[in-house]
Amino acid sequence: MIPTHYYLVLSAILFGLGVVAFIFRRNIITIFMSIELMLNAVNLAFVAFSQAWNRLDGQVFVLFVIVVAAAEAAVGLGIIILIQRNRQSLNVERVDLLKL
Amino acid sequence: MNAPLVVFFVLAAIAILGAVSLILQRHPIHSALSLIVVMVALAGLYLLMGAEFVAAVQIIVYGGAIMVLFVFVIMLLNAGVEERTNVSKMAAWAGLPLAIALMGFIAAAVASSTDRVQAAAQTGAPAPTKALAGLLFQQFVYPFELTSFLILVAILGAIVLAQREKTHP
Amino acid sequence: MIDSLLNVAAEHADLLISLVKILLLMFIVLTVNAYLTWFERKVVAHMQSRWGPHRVGPHGLLQPLADGAKFLLKEDPTPAGVDKFTYFLAPLMALALALTSIAIIPFGPDPIRILGHDIYLGIVDLNIGILALFAITALSVYGVALAGWSSNSKYPLLGGLRSSAQMVSYELALTMSVVGVLLMAGSFSLRDIINAQAIHPERGIIGWNIFPQILGFLCFFIAAIAETNRVPFDLPEAESELVAGFHTEYASFKFAMFFIAEYTSMITVSALCAIMFFGGWLSPFPASWAFTHYLPSLILIPFGLWVIWDGIRYETIFGRIILPGLGTVITAIGAVLIVFPFINEFIQGPFWLLGKIFFFLFVYVWMRGTLPRFRYDQLMSFGWKLLLPVSLANVVITATIIMLRGH
Numbered sequence: 001m002i003p004t005h006y007y008l009v010l011s012a013i014l015f016g017l018g019v020v021a022f023i024f025r026r027n028i029i030t031i032f033m034s035i036e037l038m039l040n041a042v043n044l045a046f047v048a049f050s051q052a053w054n055r056l057d058g059q060v061f062v063l064f065v066i067v068v069a070a071a072e073a074a075v076g077l078g079i080i081i082l083i084q085r086n087r088q089s090l091n092v093e094r095v096d097l098l099k100l
Numbered sequence: 101m102n103a104p105l106v107v108f109f110v111l112a113a114i115a116i117l118g119a120v121s122l123i124l125q126r127h128p129i130h131s132a133l134s135l136i137v138v139m140v141a142l143a144g145l146y147l148l149m150g151a152e153f154v155a156a157v158q159i160i161v162y163g164g165a166i167m168v169l170f171v172f173v174i175m176l177l178n179a180g181v182e183e184r185t186n187v188s189k190m191a192a193w194a195g196l197p198l199a200i201a202l203m204g205f206i207a208a209a210v211a212s213s214t215d216r217v218q219a220a221a222q223t224g225a226p227a228p229t230k231a232l233a234g235l236l237f238q239q240f241v242y243p244f245e246l247t248s249f250l251i252l253v254a255i256l257g258a259i260v261l262a263q264r265e266k267t268h269p
Numbered sequence: 270m271i272d273s274l275l276n277v278a279a280e281h282a283d284l285l286i287s288l289v290k291i292l293l294l295m296f297i298v299l300t301v302n303a304y305l306t307w308f309e310r311k312v313v314a315h316m317q318s319r320w321g322p323h324r325v326g327p328h329g330l331l332q333p334l335a336d337g338a339k340f341l342l343k344e345d346p347t348p349a350g351v352d353k354f355t356y357f358l359a360p361l362m363a364l365a366l367a368l369t370s371i372a373i374i375p376f377g378p379d380p381i382r383i384l385g386h387d388i389y390l391g392i393v394d395l396n397i398g399i400l401a402l403f404a405i406t407a408l409s410v411y412g413v414a415l416a417g418w419s420s421n422s423k424y425p426l427l428g429g430l431r432s433s434a435q436m437v438s439y440e441l442a443l444t445m446s447v448v449g450v451l452l453m454a455g456s457f458s459l460r461d462i463i464n465a466q467a468i469h470p471e472r473g474i475i476g477w478n479i480f481p482q483i484l485g486f487l488c489f490f491i492a493a494i495a496e497t498n499r500v501p502f503d504l505p506e507a508e509s510e511l512v513a514g515f516h517t518e519y520a521s522f523k524f525a526m527f528f529i530a531e532y533t534s535m536i537t538v539s540a541l542c543a544i545m546f547f548g549g550w551l552s553p554f555p556a557s558w559a560f561t562h563y564l565p566s567l568i569l570i571p572f573g574l575w576v577i578w579d580g581i582r583y584e585t586i587f588g589r590i591i592l593p594g595l596g597t598v599i600t601a602i603g604a605v606l607i608v609f610p611f612i613n614e615f616i617q618g619p620f621w622l623l624g625k626i627f628f629f630l631f632v633y634v635w636m637r638g639t640l641p642r643f644r645y646d647q648l649m650s651f652g653w654k655l656l657l658p659v660s661l662a663n664v665v666i667t668a669t670i671i672m673l674r675g676h
Contacts, residue, residue: 009210025123030131047146071247081262130354160400165437171415
């Protein structure tokens with residue numbers, strides 16, 4: 001059997017990579033994809049614990065996370081389309097009208 | 101070094117390579133493809149853990165619907181290669197090592213807690229979908245209905261947001 | 270040296286058996302694809318009162334070989350300005366996914382015993398068989414969308430976007446229409462679905478899923494035709510509308526990959542229709558009618574004799590040699606089945622399954638020869654406003670009846 005902490009370390013690494021992508025990329029769509037990567041890392045942790053403790057609650061929660069991610073992706077991409085329409089650019093540094 | 105361990109390391113390597121590729125690729129469509137690779141690798145890991153229904157749902161919903169939405173938007177908005185704006189060098193020089201340190205800290209904290217985490221018996225048997233469905237529709241029926249309402253709200257929101265501007269007569 | 274190799278082979282026997290099965294199945298599927306194109310051209314031609322291919326070999330039987338040679342030898346230009354990685358990835362993805370979906374289909378009930386190992390017909394029997402097939406269908410949208418986008422040209426882009434929107438829309442109706450069958454069978458595995466239809470072997474055809482699930486079958490078949498981008502849902506790749514849709518800019522071998530992917534998914538869908546709604550490898554006759562076990566021979570022997578008779582009077586010398594030879598082989602197979610009852614019992618399951626798959630492929634080709642195509646807005650409104658509610662209604666009705674009956 002594969003020890004649970006192997007999966008958790010992988011989940012932590014993926015989450016960290018998602019954070020790095022979120023901070024260092026400038027394209028809004030890529031930033032949004034890094035959020036999905038972070039959600040996936042969390043899903044991995046849930047399923048790993050669900051297997052460790054032999055309960056199915058973790059997997060049910062993963063289903064909910066996937067559904068919420070779908071809803072969030074739909075609305076988020078709608079907002080991104082609006083940003084592209086209004087600012088004619090997908091670069092987050094151009095969406096800075098509220099900056100000091 | 102038995103077969104499941106080898107499969108785990110191969111899938112983990114694919115997932116990490118996909119995530120690194122997401123960071124390093126210049127065109128958003130290549131980042132999207134890397135993310136799809138990560139999701140398929142994670143679905144493989146779920147299969148390894150015996151969560152078959154979750155693995156199938158991950159590929160069908162995440163990989164086959166959400167990422168298709170991303171790819172459509174990238175195509176429709178004609179997103180091109182990212183331009184080089186003036187990012188401060190300090191951010192890259194200090195930020196990246198700090199990010200790696202954060203990741204390493206979390207990973208080390210997780211790896212050192214092995215005794216508390218390896219609690220109960222891990223059978224590795226595939227989780228029966230019937231039990232999952234029973235749990236979903238009996239114990240978690242209220243969150244289930246709430247998520248269906250959430251999807252309805254998201255559909256309405258997406259339609260309203262992406263509407264063309266009406267020319268007032 | 271040989272001893273150590275044999276020892277290693279014996280230890281990893283399962284892996285080796287799977288490898289051999291995969292290679293064999295791959296070869297068979299690719300050959301069936303090639304002759305499916307011949308079949309389609311012949312049948313559509315005869316429906317349109319013309320001959321179809323009949324020069325390249327007797328009755329045009331060597332036409333697929335000629336087409337294959339053309340695909341391999343033709344120039345393969347890469348247009349300027351394409352996104353190279355995605356341009357090369359898209360047909361690869363489409364082909365790989367289409368061929369992977371064949372692995373889940375079971376071809377027969379009983380295992381063969383070779384050298385002490387039980388070999389089941391069919392590469393793997395997953396617990397989540399149907400779901401895995403839907404996962405592969407969901408991923409195959411990418412092949413089309415990425416092909417259309419990476420070609421750097423307006424007709425492929427439009428065709429690719431339309432085609433992938435169509436595939437995503439009909440995927441929902443496809444998934445929902447199968448839920449009725451899953452409720453009746455209680456499992457996702459394809460073998461369990463067939464076994465659930467075999468509970469009463471004396472019922473024969475009445476025990477199949479088609480009668481309780483006629484609505485589900487119609488929804489599934491129509492949605493599957495839309496998924497595989499065939500007539501009448503082939504607007505995204507129709508010649509008069511969009512040149513060739515998403516595969517306009519693809520030449521010889523990459524176009525062949527899309528082509529093979531489309532025909533392989535046709536075969537997969539026909540196999541699924543046969544397995545889920547028409548009893549898979551079950552015979553339509555009740556199990557007590559043992560004389561129906563001679564039906565394969567009864568079909569093969571007259572067919573072989575007719576091929577011999579037709580070949581003897583064929584116009585070219587080549588045909589006069591090949592066709593009688595082919596006919597003799599077919600007659601010999603039929604005779605072998607009568608003489609060896611052991612093989613005859615074994616061949617019953619695969620014979621019925623292959624017959625049903627062949628019937629559904631014929632219906633696919635028949636529809637291509639007869640029906641006009643949908644306009645795109647008609648297509649989308651049909652998928653969302655008619656097919657999806659009907660399949661949902663099927664799920665509700667099935668679930669209510671199962672609950673009332675207390676199964």
